[in-house]
Amino acid sequence: MTLQTNYIGKPTSRVDGPAKVTGTAKYAAEYNVPNLLYGYVVSSTITKGKIIKIDTAPVLALPGVHQVFSHENVPSLALFDRSYKDMLAPGGSPFRPLHSAEIKYSQQPVALVVADTFELARYAASILRIEYEEVAFETELRKHLDDAYEPGRGKIGFQPPKSRGNFGKGWKEGVAHVEAQFSHHAQHHNPMENFATTVEWLGDKNLNIYDKTQGAFNSQQVVTGIFGLSKEQARVISKYTGGGFGSGLRPQYQLFLAVLASLELERSVRVSLTREQMFSFGHRPETLQHVALATAADGSLTSINHVAVAETSQFEDFTENVVGWSGMLYDCKNVQLGYRLAKLDVYTPLDMRAPGAALGSVALEIAMDEMAYAAGLDPLELRLRNYSDRDQAQDLPFSSKALRKCYHEGAAKFGWEQRTAEPGSMRDGNLLVGWGMAGGVWDATKLPATVKASLDADGHLTVSSGTNEIGTGTYTIMTQIAAESMGLPLEAVTFVLGDTTLPVSPLQGGSWTAASVGNSVVEACTKLGEALLKQAQKMDNPAFSGVKIEEVEFANGQMRLRADATQAIVLRDVVQASGEPSIEAENSTIMAKLEMLKPPKYSMHAHNAVFVEVKVDPDLMTVHVTRVVNAVAAGRILNPKTARSQVLGSVVWGLGMALMEESVMDHRFGRYMNKSLAEYHVPVNADIHDIDVIFVSEEDDKVNPLGIKGLGEVGMLGVAAAVANAIYHATGKRVRDMPITIDKLL
Amino acid sequence: MNSFTFTQATAVAGAVQDNTAHPDAAYIGGGTNLIDLMKENVARPTHLIGLKNLGLDTIETLPDGGLRLGALATNAATAWHPEVESRYPLLNQAILAGASPQLRNMATDGGNLMQRTRCYYFYDLTTPCNKREPGSGCSAIGGYNRVCGILGTSDSCIATHPSDMCVALAALDTTVRVSGPNGERTIKFEDFHRLPGDHPERDNTLEPGELITGLDLPKKGFSQNFSYLKLRDRSSYAFALVSVAAALELDGNTIIDARLALGGVAHKPWRDQEAEALLIGQPATAETFGRAAAKVLAGAKGHGANTFKIELARRAIVRALKQATEMKEVVDTNAFQNSNP
Incomplete structure (x- = not known):
């Protein structure tokens, strides 16, 4: 199918924007199902050792407290590690919450208090007395x-x-x-939305599981593995994710705890983590x-x-x-x-x-x-x-590499040629000015993804896949691609995601969603086009008799002959003529799976070059990043508006990494000490000044049919190094221990 | 958070009486710190007494030309009050350097004095902390003490008072008005907060049941030459590593009167009147400022992660005094800060 460019490549506002700003977009902890119970996690106060005693009696005596789950009363669950492994589990033995008395790390979940209200569960958790035997760690x-x-x-x-x-x-x-x-030092993702799971008990171990995740199927995999449920029993739903950054790539323990409590109590249960508990699992x-x-x-x-x-x-x-x-x-x-x-x-x-x-x-x-x-x-x-010009690591040619353009266009926009090399040689009044640059490279990956396209009798196209929206613009770009593919206005297209009853899609991560799901949307729409043509050919319209799919195009809600655009059928009429409520098609992932088994012919990567200006007070050594130019080569840019937002966010992440982000551990306690957004510093608006994003042109017909490389991570590369290099240029101080806080510059 | 009862007080006397009648009572103003502490189980009051209906939210000029800030006036209303903006711009700047607009809209002036330290160990119930649990030890000593104090610390506690507003209030010679079981009294600002000594669990000199009703600013507001310089890890919503409130009265280049107070360095807003005396009568020069800084920091002691604060404070004092003298551009550092409404 030839792609026109009515929507792809055009700046398009988020289709889910109104839902988000009006608060109708629901997150995992916002599904208020009836008769809900609330679980509150009790975290280990020691770092290593074992639990000697849990005194649940005073907690269970509180009216409204239903149960205290711990290793002492968890029912028999799956025996082998493989049942606990999620799609991104590394080698080793996955952590099993409430599995035994053993404590393996500080803040390990050791109990779940379930009560009628969140406040009661929280209070009850605060009075639960646990005796530990601590060992050296x-x-x-x-x-x-x-x-x-x-x-x-x-x-x-x-x-x-x-x-x-x-x-x-x-x-x-x-x-x-x-x-x-x-x-x-270690860093924590700290997405705005805390991890939470709401499990809706539908009877007979049938569950609707609203989970904060970057992969609904991944959550389903561990739930079915651990609890022995069928996929039908464990439906996982995740329509919106309030920031992921990787934290949701593996299911977190609140999912396990919420499902456990729901199955045991035969009730709907919600478990949400506190911000402090957001420091109790994976980290950089x-x-x-x-x-x-x-x-x-x-x-x-x-x-x-x-x-x-x-x-x-x-x-x-x-x-x-x-x-x-x-x-x-x-x-x-x-x-x-x-x-x-x-x-x-x-x-x-x-x-x-x-x-x-x-x-x-x-x-x-x-x-x-x-x-x-x-x-x-x-x-x-x-x-x-x-x-x-060649990937020497894999000994392969690049499918495309426009890094040279990133260097040149970024430098030109920044005015790099005005730079004088000597540290401390540039000034703005009293302030030291530093210019630094750096670049980066990231994988362009495409994984098999299944997409269904369905056109109803009103002419509305619903495209669906069990991927996730973590704030990157997935709803929007998939809607654009589908609208483009079927020649429909954006309003006539709905993209549905975040549900394990939808076609299987990979985890949302690795910058691969746009390429993986996006190309599959095209494939599904192509198959839908074929189905529509087949149906049209059953109708009394001689112009389409014997016509092949290559000979038709889709535009303005119609299917028409490429050779003679006046020969057209309204798509809605085709569906209505079928007598069915809709005509559907799903792409096949067989070819994509076979492709993955073959050795690659090309090295496929996105690149960037970052230019940074800092201004440093020569006495106080305060640093301000006054200007950033980030030039990115990432193949075809589907939506310059959401793409720019992703790169802006990447730059902010890079600044945080360079200047302030750090999970501070006190090794005497084995605990992170700055477990709050007040003390774990990420940049605030006042830290951010001019950021210029350039997408250099990069056409790539080898990486995947749409020529997409993905943008989730590449924009962050080079930023922190460029800041460090700019600080050196300004001050002559080379700091190699991140983050570069004021004390390291005094 | 434990269960608690709540009364909305309608008169100061009633509030005090209510407080005295409950052994674990706490007054609540904006709640921006107390509620956090309750959620973390650091504070566990069983009875809260709301103060918002006491009519203490007014700001009024006093007969002697001073200004009275009601204890329940919000930080935002105070910062943007025309009298504060025009006559006490140092206070305006200090308030706006703290927290975030949302917090300043809730937080009250009395509550600002009552906020507790942000020492990490104070908040983490699993670690020893003499302020939270007297006698348990101080984890910040020998631990991660970047946010801790360098002046007036003790072997029991090196925590700091986190306020920005209070640093300006200390510099401006404010008087704290309180009501308690034994009636009303006033406390000089520098006597309000304590040094930790052997009793770091006590932040201030209030007697049980006493309630702050207002803050009296004297007539002299140093509106011509002042600076509030705050150095921190990010440009907003971060507590001071070091902050300096500097206020000068100048005759030509000669310092006639001076005020100097620091935040982020001690268990209380750290005003140094001996350093001020070194400034008075002297030319407003870098040498003079350097002597004052040296005096302030003569007894400073670092604890590892926060030792850099001694040098940072020295530079900040010199800079703040320079800015107060020149009043050209409001701080190179602050120039980058997005201006508030």
Whole structure:
């Protein structure tokens, strides 16, 4: 089907915008089903050890308290780990809530108090006395570097990094050298919406499960696995997700607890976590990195060494691609990469926006800035001299790579040529001005997704798939693609998602939803077009007799002949003539699944280049990021308006990572101490000034039919490094320990 | 949060009586801090006494030319009151440097004095904290004490008072008016908040049952030369790492009168009258400011994660005094802050 461009590529306001701003968009904790009970989670106050005694009697004596669930009274559940594994579970043994008396990490859920009201459950939880036996624990990564080990394949998609060439030889060949250590503390996703699950008990173990998640099918998988329910019994619904950033890629424990309580009490139950409890599960892992670079006299890289050590839990190997990007972003023969994990008494880390790359790119791109100074080259020039036209890590050509355009268009917009290299050489009145740049790369992935397209007798098109909307604009772009495909106005199209009764769709993450579901929308619409033509050919219209699908087009609510647009049938009439309420079609994922088994022919990636201006008070060392230009090459941009919003958000994330985000752990207690939005700092409006987003043109007919690369993460790359580099340019201070807070600059 | 009863008081005497009659009673103004503390189980009052119907929300000029802020006037109404804006701009700036517009619309002036520390360990019931649980120990000492104090700390507690408004009130020589079981009395602002000593559980010198009814600002508001400089980890909705309220009266370049108070560094708003004395009669120069800063910080002690505050405070004092002298541009740092309505 040829795509016209009535909607695709046009700035389109969110179709779910009115529902969101008027409050009719419902989130997991907002489904007020009748006779609802409320569960409140009791979190462990110790970090490691076991529960000796739980004194439930005073709590159960409170009128209105229904039950206190703990390891002491949880019924027999699935025995084997595989039943507890979700789609993104890494290697190891998944954590099982309320499974035993053993405490594995601080804030582990140890009990659920269920009561008539949330307030009562909360109060009851506060008086539940639990005796623990505490044992020594280890939460400090720096003390366990020697125990670190190389993980295997770990979770889906992770490949151990591959070295190439001879690093030592390249290092000796180089004339300029840089070697530096970088550290990142843990970060928590902190989406605005706290995790919550409302389970509606429909009788006979039939449940409607309203869950906060980035994958309704993933939630369903663990619920059916653990509780032995059928998919029909465990319907998971997730129409809106108030921010994900990766936190919802794995089902969280409130889902388990809410389903458990509902099944045991045969009642509808809601469990929602507090903000403090939002620090009790996955996080971006604390990671230490070492980067060494060498360049020849012309600035070309002769060797790259990038090693990372990250924390994981005692029970799972959380892996992410931290260092692999360093073997891909620049042209270099000798690359030595390493990635190790150290087991600590913490919860398993979790993918967080641009997992791995967000950390790795900071180290690599600060090191590249250091190299620019060591080699006496402009930082942009250094990158251009090391531009890679082929993915050397996979030894594949790129399906497309417009990073050079990102560099040039970003630099031009920013005015980079006005930069003077020497640190502290640029001023605005009394303030030090610093200009820094960096870039990044992220996977363009497409996964099999099923979509159903259904045209009703009123001519309204409903397109559905069990994907999720995490605020990225999924409802909107899928509506655009479907409207485009069927030649209908946006108002005549509804996209439905977030329900396990819909066609199967992958997790919403990895920047793959637009490509995976979007291309499937086209496929489903193509099949619907075929079904409509078939039906039309049953009607008394000789013009369409014997016509093939390639010979018709869809426009203005009609199907018409390409050769003669006056020969047209109104789509509504076709459905009405069928005698059915609607005509439906679903795409097949067989080809997409087969495609995934074949070795790739191309390296498919999105890229960006970021230019940052900071102004620093020379006495107080306060930093303000006054200007950011983020140039992104991500294939076809479906909706420049929602796409720009995603990249704006990415920049804000990058600024937070560079300047303030940090989950502070007190290792004496093994606990995060700043467990609130008042003390876990993310940028506020007043921190944000000019942000300019450029989408450079990048046509790619190889990555997928629509030429989409995805935008969820790429915009964040380079931002934190560019801020750090700009601060160095302003002050001459090179900070390699993120975040760069005022104390590190004094 | 535990169960509690609630009474909406209609008269100060009745409120005090109600408080005295209940052993674990608490007054509630805007509730912006107390409700949080109750939700975290840090505060567990069994009886709350609402104050909003006491008629204490007015701001009025006093016969001696001063200004009386009713204890129940909101922070927002106070900051934007024409008399405050024109005669006490230091107070206006300090209030607007704190919290967020939503919080300032709820928070009351009396409640601002009564807010409790933001020390992380005070909020986490699983860790020892002498302020929350006397005798249990201080986790901030030897722990993550970035937000903690460098002046007037004790071996029991290094917590800070988190207010911005109170730093300006201390600098402006405010008097606190209170009513209690034994009638009315006034407390000098610098005597209102305590240093932790051996009793960090006591934040202030109020007697049981006493209620703040108002704050009296003296006539002199230093409206010509002032600065409130707040340094923090982000541009809004973050507590001060260090803040400085500086107010000067100048004759040419000579300092006739001076006020200097710091926030974010001690268990109370830290006014230093000896440092002020070093300023008075001196030329308004960097050297003079540096001497005052050195005096303020002579006894400062860092605790690891917060040791940087000593140097940061020194620089902030010098800068705030410079800004107060020059009154050109309101702080380079603050210039980036999005202006409030």
